[in-house]
Amino acid sequence: xxxxxxxxxxxGAQLMVSMVETRRSARNGDGLNGxxxxxxxxxxxxxxxxxxxxxxxxxxEVRKEIYDLRERIIMLRKEISHREAWIKTELARHPQxxxxxxxxxxxxxxFSEIHGDRHYADDPAMxxxxxxxxxxxxxxxxxxxxxxxxxxVHRNFGLPNPEGYRKALRAMHIAQKFSRPxxxxxxxTGANPGLGAEERGQAEAIALNLREMARLQVSIITxxxxxxxxxxxxxxxxxxxxxxxxxxxxxxxxxxxCASIMWRDATKKExxxxxxxxxxxxxxxxxxxDAIVPEPPGGAxxxxxxxxKLVDEALQRHFSxxxxxxxxxxxxxxxxxxxKMAQYFTEK
Amino acid sequence: MAWFxxxxxxxxxxGEKKIRTEGxxxxxxxxxxxxxxxxxxxxxxxxxxxxxHFRIDARTRLANLFDNGEYETFSDNxxxxxxxxxxxLKPYSERLKRAQEETGLTDAVINGRGTLNGRPIVISAxxxxxxxxxxxxxxxxxxxxxxxxxxxSKRPLIIISASGGARMMEGVLSLMQLAKISxxxxxxxxxxxxxxxxxxxxxTGGVTAxxxxxxxxxxxxPGALIGFAGPRVIEQTIxxxxxxxxxxxxxLLEHGMxxxxxxxxxxxxxxxxxxxxxxxxxx
Ligand SMILES: [Zn+2]
Numbered sequence: 230x231x232x233x234x235x236x237x238x239x240x241g242a243q244l245m246v247s248m249v250e251t252r253r254s255a256r257n258g259d260g261l262n263g264x265x266x267x268x269x270x271x272x273x274x275x276x277x278x279x280x281x282x283x284x285x286x287x288x289x290e291v292r293k294e295i296y297d298l299r300e301r302i303i304m305l306r307k308e309i310s311h312r313e314a315w316i317k318t319e320l321a322r323h324p325q326x327x328x329x330x331x332x333x334x335x336x337x338x339x340f341s342e343i344h345g346d347r348h349y350a351d352d353p354a355m356x357x358x359x360x361x362x363x364x365x366x367x368x369x370x371x372x373x374x375x376x377x378x379x380x381x382v383h384r385n386f387g388l389p390n391p392e393g394y395r396k397a398l399r400a401m402h403i404a405q406k407f408s409r410p411x412x413x414x415x416x417x418t419g420a421n422p423g424l425g426a427e428e429r430g431q432a433e434a435i436a437l438n439l440r441e442m443a444r445l446q447v448s449i450i451t452x453x454x455x456x457x458x459x460x461x462x463x464x465x466x467x468x469x470x471x472x473x474x475x476x477x478x479x480x481x482x483x484x485x486x487c488a489s490i491m492w493r494d495a496t497k498k499e500x501x502x503x504x505x506x507x508x509x510x511x512x513x514x515x516x517x518x519d520a521i522v523p524e525p526p527g528g529a530x531x532x533x534x535x536x537x538k539l540v541d542e543a544l545q546r547h548f549s550x551x552x553x554x555x556x557x558x559x560x561x562x563x564x565x566x567x568x569k570m571a572q573y574f575t576e577k
Numbered sequence: 578m579a580w581f582x583x584x585x586x587x588x589x590x591x592g593e594k595k596i597r598t599e600g601x602x603x604x605x606x607x608x609x610x611x612x613x614x615x616x617x618x619x620x621x622x623x624x625x626x627x628x629x630h631f632r633i634d635a636r637t638r639l640a641n642l643f644d645n646g647e648y649e650t651f652s653d654n655x656x657x658x659x660x661x662x663x664x665x666l667k668p669y670s671e672r673l674k675r676a677q678e679e680t681g682l683t684d685a686v687i688n689g690r691g692t693l694n695g696r697p698i699v700i701s702a703x704x705x706x707x708x709x710x711x712x713x714x715x716x717x718x719x720x721x722x723x724x725x726x727x728x729x730s731k732r733p734l735i736i737i738s739a740s741g742g743a744r745m746m747e748g749v750l751s752l753m754q755l756a757k758i759s760x761x762x763x764x765x766x767x768x769x770x771x772x773x774x775x776x777x778x779x780x781t782g783g784v785t786a787x788x789x790x791x792x793x794x795x796x797x798x799p800g801a802l803i804g805f806a807g808p809r810v811i812e813q814t815i816x817x818x819x820x821x822x823x824x825x826x827x828x829l830l831e832h833g834m835x836x837x838x839x840x841x842x843x844x845x846x847x848x849x850x851x852x853x854x855x856x857x858x859x860x
Contacts, residue, residue: 420806422814427824430834432785432805436759440791443760444767459743459752460786460805467756481743481752481783491665491745505748506661515660517749564764567757568721571750573660573714577683 271305274298307503314502314511318484320476321455325530327537328387329356329371329414332454335537336544337362337369343403346395349429354385355393355465357400362412363545368404370397370465371414374455388421391434394464398438401445410448410551412544413465419458419483435464442467443567448551448559452522452540453477454529469563470547471517473509474540475524479517480507516570520547605629607800621841630798630841632778634680635687635702638737642700642845648691652722655715656683661748669746676707684715685740688723690732694849696856699727702737705779710740712784713747717754720788724761724772733771733852738789742782755787762791771855773848776803776826776835794836794851797826798844803834 278298281291320326333340337360345351357370374387397413404411421431442449442465449468457466457479473479482490484502489495491504512518522543529536551559602611607629617624621641622631633641640646656677663669677683685707689700701723703710712720720736727734743751765772774792776785778801786805789795797803804824812819822828826838839847 422806422810424811424815424819424823427804427806427811428832430790430829430832433790433834435786435805436755436788436790439756439759439787440763440766443756444763460755460783463752463756464786467760479749481747481749482745487745493666501665504661504663504665505745507749512749515748515750517753564760567753567760570757571714571747571753572718573658573747573750574655574718575658577654577656 271302271309274302274305278302312499314478314505314508315484315499317476317508318478318498318502320528320530321478323528323530324376326455327529327533328376329373329416329454331533332371332414332452332537332540333358333360333369335534336541337367338364340369343400344396346392346399348392348395350390350392352385352390352393352396353383354387354389355397357397359409362548366409368400368409368411369414370400370411371454372417372461372465374416385421387417388419388423389417389431389461389464390421390423390426391429391431394431394434394438397465398434398441401442401449405445405447408447408556410548411445411450411468413449413451413468415451415453415457415462415466416455417458417461418456419461419486421461432460435460438464439467443564444560446556446560448548448554449563450544450547450551452544453479453518454540458483467563467567469551469559469566470519472520472522472540472543472547473512473518474522474529474536475509476528477509478502478507479509479512480505623841628799628840630778630800632705632739634706635682635704635737635739638702638777639687639689639691639700641841642693642735642848643689643691643698644693644695648689648700650687650689651726652688652719654683655719657713657715657747659746660714660750661746663746663748665746672708672746680704680707682707684719685710685712686716686719688719688726690726693735693845693852696849696852697730697732698735698852699723699730699732700735700737703739703784705739705741708744708746710738710784711742711744711751712740712754713744713751714754716744717751717757720754720758721761724758724765727770727772728761728765728768731768731770733773733856734765735773735775735848736788736792737775737777738780738784739777740780740782740784742784752783755783758788759791762788766793771852773851775844775848777801779803781805781807790834792836793855795834796837796839796844796847797829797835798841799826799838801826803829 281295340358340360342358354372356373360367360369372387373384375381375384401411450470451466451468453473455477459481484498485495487505488497488501509521513521523539525532525535602613605612605624607624608627610626622633639648657673659670682704685704687702701720772792774789774795776789776797780789780803802824808819808824829835830838
């Protein structure tokens with residue numbers, strides 16, 4: 230069964246771990262306030278090093294000291310960047326972070342929900358609806374986490390079932406039929422570790438969304454607002470523009486899941502977070518997203534109105550660019566973008 | 578941890594579905610009986626007593642399907658550049674090097690062109706023994722090129738999956754391969770070039786959630802583990818034992834997720850028959 234287990238961890242372990250994690254941080258409020266002394270120490274040492282180097286004509290002793298200081302600087306920088314990826318992970322999961330429906334309320338008007346996948350059920354973890362964006366008819370959809378325990382359970386912690394992805398695709402097809410642009414919002418931890426999700430084919434549901442979104446004849450703008458968790462996120466993010474909020478994360482696996490497989494120790498999550506390159510600047514550098522949306526200082530939860538305003542500005546800018554493109558051109562350039570994405574190989 | 582245990586030269590930690598390369602006999606994990614290795618090999622590595630399908634490598638799969646076992650490989654020179662410079666307990670670059678030495682491949686997939694019962698065809702077969710058949714930038718690109726080759730030549734495409742999913746050591750770049758391949762398959766679909774997906778043990782994670790489930794027909798070998806989330810995680814989450822056979826081929830068939838479960842012996846015939854249905858007669 231060992232082989233089976235690997236896959237298990239790879240595709241889903243992150244879920245539970247991070248659900249527990251979220252609850253723990255919610256209770257203790259830790260992580261965000263635990264300010265590392267590393268940045269201050271780094272500043273001090275860099276100054277020290279500068280002073281030493283300025284002396285010139287150093288003795289062996291001074292050279293040794295310079296060497297030691299440089300080593301320490303490298304270590305501190307590493308420590309700070311570990312923390313940066315991890316701090317962002319915690320910010321992305323912050324219990325007060327604005328969720329999809331908060332953005333619907335602040336950015337759109339006349340929202341009318343579209344329910345159900347027409348086959349099995351309505352999935353409350355995925356919300357779709359008709360809405361107006363600055364007066365224009367659009368389809369808006371996204372994953373929805375719950376705020377209190379009752380809502381969390383109702384929304385299944387924001388983890389869609391296959392019906393959720395199928396509902397999203399059904400709604401997108403309606404939008405296509407009537408030439409309405411699509412706005413999607415992603416905040417999902419990852420795979421759904423439920424019996425039903427497997428029985429009803431979540432893999433097939435996700436796969437189909439990827440293929441169909443690639444050829445939708447209307448514009449699609451995705452905003453990763455919190456957690457961009459693997460296939461569940463991508464299933465609504467094969468888009469003309471993928472925007473990522475400053476403190477959002479986007480990853481193939483959660484740091485905890487990765488740590489428990491690769492380090493065989495889930496507590497190495499900070500190391501894993503750094504190694505996976507999951508922050509918005511990382512994704513930008515790797516060419517996997519199109520823009521970063523700034524957040525209010527301290528994160529979106531400190532000023533949800535300001536956060537929404539910043540998202541609104543970004544959406545308007547990208548939307549007006551996409552409006553100039555005919556459908557054919559949209560689809561072709563979307564294809565091109567994903568075709569050329571993530572090509573990191575040599576041809577010997 | 579099976580992938581890495583294998584690299585240290587031991588048998589797969591599970592002990593199951595692995596063929597001992599030494600010795601004249603093997604013990605079948607399906608029926609616990611001792612089988613002559615020669616009998617097993619002559620039976621396409623399917624247990625002659627209980628029908629358990631042993632795992633086989635990508636080259637064997639290609640040889641089983643192409644006429645006379647003959648094919649021409651393409652896109653076989655791509656190698657990962659370790660874009661994240663990923664280091665966990667061991668550098669990814671070392672894992673890659675080791676897997677390359679052990680398999681003689683540059684990554685976890687082989688593209689082949691040849692004929693199947695006389696019909697020109699493209700087959701892309703994944704190699705599970707290369708870092709768990711995981712999909713990073715190279716696997717994503719090589720499979721996409723197989724799709725493009727099929728599209729350009731109008732030859733039908735077969736992809737044989739055997740994979741633990743996306744390759745963690747390439748992070749989100751691995752995830753993007755799902756979108757890339759699926760988008761290419763949309764073009765193949767529009768061009769009405771047949772695509773048959775063959776799922777083998779195991780096919781999980783991001784591979785299942787993309788091309789493996791996007792065939793005109795999705796067919797599987799008997800007893801293969803197929804899923805998105807893994808069984809242990811599900812078991813831990815729901816805190817109850819999973820029903821017997823959960824996420825095995827027959828379970829998926831029963832739940833309407835597969836078109837057919839096909840014995841290895843009948844695989845070539847089934848595919849050939851499907852292509853007769855999908856295409857004009859072979860000339
Ligand atoms: Zn047997």
